[in-house]
Amino acid sequence: MRAIDNDPLFRKSIVFCAWTGFACIFFFIIGGVILGGMLPPLFNSAEPAQEFVRKVNENAFALRLGSAFMVLSFAMFGTLGAGIAAQTRRIETNPMFSIMQAIFAAAAMTVGVLVAFVWGLAAFRPELYHPSIIVTWIDFAYFMALFSVPLFGGWCVIIALPVFWSEEGKEPFPRWVAYANLWAALLYVPGMLIIFFKDGPFSWHGIVALWIPYIAYFGWIAVMSYALLAAVKQPGDEPVMKPATA
Amino acid sequence: MPDGIAETSVGAGTAVASSPTSAETPPQREHIPGEVGIWLFVAGDLIVFAVFFIVIALGHVQQPEVFAQARASLDMWVGVLNTLLLLTGSWFVAMGVDKCRGTGRSVASHYFSLAILCGVAFAANKTFEWGDKISAGLSPATNDFYMYFFIFTGIHLFHVLVGIGVLLLVRSVSRRPVLTQRDIATMESGATFWHLVDLLWIVLFALFYLL
Numbered sequence A: 001m002r003a004i005d006n007d008p009l010f011r012k013s014i015v016f017c018a019w020t021g022f023a024c025i026f027f028f029i030i031g032g033v034i035l036g037g038m039l040p041p042l043f044n045s046a047e048p049a050q051e052f053v054r055k056v057n058e059n060a061f062a063l064r065l066g067s068a069f070m071v072l073s074f075a076m077f078g079t080l081g082a083g084i085a086a087q088t089r090r091i092e093t094n095p096m097f098s099i100m101q102a103i104f105a106a107a108a109m110t111v112g113v114l115v116a117f118v119w120g121l122a123a124f125r126p127e128l129y130h131p132s133i134i135v136t137w138i139d140f141a142y143f144m145a146l147f148s149v150p151l152f153g154g155w156c157v158i159i160a161l162p163v164f165w166s167e168e169g170k171e172p173f174p175r176w177v178a179y180a181n182l183w184a185a186l187l188y189v190p191g192m193l194i195i196f197f198k199d200g201p202f203s204w205h206g207i208v209a210l211w212i213p214y215i216a217y218f219g220w221i222a223v224m225s226y227a228l229l230a231a232v233k234q235p236g237d238e239p240v241m242k243p244a245t246a
Numbered sequence B: 001m002p003d004g005i006a007e008t009s010v011g012a013g014t015a016v017a018s019s020p021t022s023a024e025t026p027p028q029r030e031h032i033p034g035e036v037g038i039w040l041f042v043a044g045d046l047i048v049f050a051v052f053f054i055v056i057a058l059g060h061v062q063q064p065e066v067f068a069q070a071r072a073s074l075d076m077w078v079g080v081l082n083t084l085l086l087l088t089g090s091w092f093v094a095m096g097v098d099k100c101r102g103t104g105r106s107v108a109s110h111y112f113s114l115a116i117l118c119g120v121a122f123a124a125n126k127t128f129e130w131g132d133k134i135s136a137g138l139s140p141a142t143n144d145f146y147m148y149f150f151i152f153t154g155i156h157l158f159h160v161l162v163g164i165g166v167l168l169l170v171r172s173v174s175r176r177p178v179l180t181q182r183d184i185a186t187m188e189s190g191a192t193f194w195h196l197v198d199l200l201w202i203v204l205f206a207l208f209y210l211l
Helices: A008-035 A049-058 A060-089 A097-122 A131-146 A149-165 A175-195 A207-231 B036-062 B064-072 B076-101 B105-135 B144-174 B181-210
Strands: none
Touching (some): A008 A060, A049 A131, A060 A149, A060 A207, A097 A131, A131 A207, A149 A175, A149 A207, A175 A207, A175 B036, A207 B036, B036 B144, B036 B181, B064 B144, B076 B105, B076 B144, B076 B181, B105 B144
């Protein structure tokens, strides 16, 4: 076993990945909350298409700028996810969960970036689009974000499992982090209800299907960023590097 | 220490007797079942379900007549049966954990099996209740009461199914020849989750069937 102090590049890389998690939250607050109108929702799933068009026209610049910040934010799912996978890899003899985590992180980043793309497209040239196209873009953005429960929830589960299954004292993260991941996965589940409802708490603008999964997800990012910063200080199972020859 | 439990960590797990005359013995802390993480999970889930309960209560305030009429169409005794099933299941789980902590561990897995049966019976009863309502033309689209009824009892049913999986794991752990303190903590954590499922149902039962 080699102490992490012997691999300063790895330590710095993980610290970088963890801070991209915090940056992801910061940029989402600017892009999705303050400017973009994703949360709290600027649009209402039950309102007529003309109302969508009016809101897009009135807020076109804020939506465009917001989508730019959101794409920056969501791209950081990849760096945070890579950091989590690398930390998991440290306790694996043969990598498996770390590979799955990297795949899920890449998919989550792709879906996230597409959410921001679609949000921006709705405000790109609304004067040319048929109103139903605007509604479709917004529906599409929320569906990708909320209906992807097996992706985002599955990611949490495969972060939790190696923690539970590790030998005592060799967990990649503390066990409370694993429980927090399972809890987050459970909170994403109501997002799948949006396909059945266009109004009320279970629609994509509702408290159960939108607010709970979104708060859980960005809360989860904060937890994992903090956990990465703490975990990187612990020794891992990396093979001992041969001493450099003079 | 009970037979078959290996002490692997100082200060964890069940209380260990200490000499009252020893001046260096630290004061014994009260035993908290399970792990810190499961209590984080419980607290978090309670917060989310509190939001659900507020949503139901707001619906009741905004549409009292719709809610009263729809509530009258529910069979209270189906809810009572489900409540009894979960309470009985919780008792079996508590007995199973107690047996694992003390002597008589050979029967512990039977208690967990009975608790699993209670969970399966709850799921079956809930399925029959839903089927009955749907065949009577009642669905989440009928009104807000039935929308909340199907969705929130559905989310709770999802918890029950997860809980059954957790109890299967707990039963498997209880059958190990030697139990470590970590095994005991795992079983206590699983039991705590099952009690949470029970608690959530009791509030849902009151909100949907009794008010």
